[in-house]
Amino acid sequence: MLHKTLKPFPKDFLWGASTSAYQVEGASLEDGKGPSCQDVKVVPEGTSDLKVCADQYHRYKEDIALMAEMGFNVFRFSICWSRIYPLGDEETPNEEGLKFYDEVISELEKHHMEPLITICHDEMPMHLALKYGGWSNRFVIDCYVKYCKTLFERYGKRCKYWLTFNEVNSVLHAPFMSGGIATPIEELSKQDLYQAVHHELVASASATKIGHDINPDFKIGCMVLAMPAYGMTANPLDQLAVHEFENQNYLFSDIHARGKYPNYIKRYFKDNGIEIQFASGDEEILKNTVDFISFSYYMSVATAHNPEDYTIGKGNIMGGVENPYLEKSEWGWAIDPIGLRLVLNDFYDRYQLPLFIVENGLGAKDVLVDGPDGPTVEDDYRIDYLQKHLIQVGEALQDGVELWGYTTWGPIDLVSASTAELSKRYGFIYVDRNDDGSGSLARYKKKSFAWYKSVIESNGAALYK
Numbered sequence: 001m002l003h004k005t006l007k008p009f010p011k012d013f014l015w016g017a018s019t020s021a022y023q024v025e026g027a028s029l030e031d032g033k034g035p036s037c038q039d040v041k042v043v044p045e046g047t048s049d050l051k052v053c054a055d056q057y058h059r060y061k062e063d064i065a066l067m068a069e070m071g072f073n074v075f076r077f078s079i080c081w082s083r084i085y086p087l088g089d090e091e092t093p094n095e096e097g098l099k100f101y102d103e104v105i106s107e108l109e110k111h112h113m114e115p116l117i118t119i120c121h122d123e124m125p126m127h128l129a130l131k132y133g134g135w136s137n138r139f140v141i142d143c144y145v146k147y148c149k150t151l152f153e154r155y156g157k158r159c160k161y162w163l164t165f166n167e168v169n170s171v172l173h174a175p176f177m178s179g180g181i182a183t184p185i186e187e188l189s190k191q192d193l194y195q196a197v198h199h200e201l202v203a204s205a206s207a208t209k210i211g212h213d214i215n216p217d218f219k220i221g222c223m224v225l226a227m228p229a230y231g232m233t234a235n236p237l238d239q240l241a242v243h244e245f246e247n248q249n250y251l252f253s254d255i256h257a258r259g260k261y262p263n264y265i266k267r268y269f270k271d272n273g274i275e276i277q278f279a280s281g282d283e284e285i286l287k288n289t290v291d292f293i294s295f296s297y298y299m300s301v302a303t304a305h306n307p308e309d310y311t312i313g314k315g316n317i318m319g320g321v322e323n324p325y326l327e328k329s330e331w332g333w334a335i336d337p338i339g340l341r342l343v344l345n346d347f348y349d350r351y352q353l354p355l356f357i358v359e360n361g362l363g364a365k366d367v368l369v370d371g372p373d374g375p376t377v378e379d380d381y382r383i384d385y386l387q388k389h390l391i392q393v394g395e396a397l398q399d400g401v402e403l404w405g406y407t408t409w410g411p412i413d414l415v416s417a418s419t420a421e422l423s424k425r426y427g428f429i430y431v432d433r434n435d436d437g438s439g440s441l442a443r444y445k446k447k448s449f450a451w452y453k454s455v456i457e458s459n460g461a462a463l464y465k
């Protein structure tokens, strides 16, 4: 039942949208930036590369002004590690890189938007991956901590909200993109993978400690890819498969929120002959827990003990069995607004920590048409997706969940992480750029632009009209 008469969103709720540097900035080797793991991504023929993207590196003022017009009071973006430390292991940061984000933050201040910064969104400096094997190597913890310290000291007076890693659990499924681990996943042993995970978790907890030491008012969160799983049948074996699937993800939020490895993973390690090497002090460092849990939510999956008997669905990094009850996006991702309410309740019940939805959105093929005020996109499908998800957010608020904010993916069209297509569009703002690299890069407001503005202006009340 919908609580139509209740005001669902808290008065200081943070509304906005979210991007990552490598998907939106372009300027991939400008002003001293070093190559990152993303710059060597092999993109399918006919798709754009990351050199230009939405060209936000040169157009951030225009883009931030458009976001302000929608009423954003928060903008989640990532800092590109290799703009700040081009190699990753050098001692001195690249001043030009630091200056760029100074200017972005100033622009946000001008428009009264809170920065929510992802310190590393899937783009470790390439050099750290090639020379050290990314998170496989403990030394990378020092490089990351030095980078975090540089950011906290430089921007800490003006930025309060920080996320240590984007979708930290995705390293289990995309070890190179997420963790700079060059060994192909098929050849990577579980021992080596989980040892690398340990290093990344120690790095995250170290950053949380240093951040809080520098400024106790910082709000530092983890960010996980949330994907609830449903059992295909009431067979307890299917429910056990759900439990095991979900534990793989909870592992990351459990350690960030509780400061230690949970017992269920100790059993998994034992069964799989995994022995994590803890350096002295690691156990203490992990106790530096986060202030809030943030997550991305696009879809749910179904799972079964016998997945080979079903059709395997497409999905965001992790897959699953196709759920016959759900519609799918053009890219085959299951659309499940109620799943978002479940995720919010599950996280809140589990940790009683504030939550932040930092990614949610629909990738779709938009068609530019002539409108009364110039070119536009009639993206009712996107409005429908977001509206249904936000109504479930309102339900979760009524359930008692503490939620700080909601940032969609993304404010503006950007390059897709999974397919490298710009034609997989998510934005409220259309970017005139095509997969083949053609287009003027001009920005146009889609129909969803005015819709999101009205939702923000009314602090959610417009959702119920």
Ligand code: BG6
Pocket (backbone or CB within 6 Å): 020, 023, 166, 167, 225, 296, 316, 317, 359, 363, 409, 415, 416, 417, 418, 419, 424
């Ligand atoms: C999330 C990532 O997994 O999903 C983003 O944090 C990504 O970087 C988003 O863009 C949507 O995925 P895709 O593959 O459609 O771009």
